[in-house]
Amino acid sequence: MSVSNVTKVSSKITSKNQVTIPKTVRDFLEAGSSDIIEWQIEPNGKVMVAKSKPDLWQIVDEQEKKFGNLSTTEVDWGKDVESEDFDQ
Template identity: 75%
Template sequence: MNEINVIKVCSKITSKNQITIPKIVREFLEVKSADTIEWKIEPNGKVVIAKSKADLWQIINEQEKEFGNLSTAGVDWEKDLESEDFD
């Protein structure tokens, strides 16, 4: 018989109705500051928390912060590729 290891951790709700996600949960979900988590409430009263999948614009905004955009001065975008470059 397989025994499932269950880890139980608690968080306290602050006066502003905020909680801190315990480190072990953050590591398990692989979330960091500014990530979004999803709360799913099931009919049986169980609440499931999961890391939300990043949307396209969130990814673009993060990459723009790191790499700049087409109008960022000093970015060398290299030469444009032409169709004959793919022969």
């Protein structure tokens, strides 16, 4: 039989039903202020918490904020110097 290391931490629910995720849990999940947390509730009453992986559209939104979107004007690099013909 294996022995697992269990760490217990607690949080208090505020009057606005908000909970601060303890630093120990944030560090373990490697979660930051803009990350999404998933809660999985099992029939036996256990609740599993995991850091959500971003879906495609979240990645697209992040890339758009960083690099712009498809409607961003292209940079004019000047006339092409290469020919469309390939060497044979």
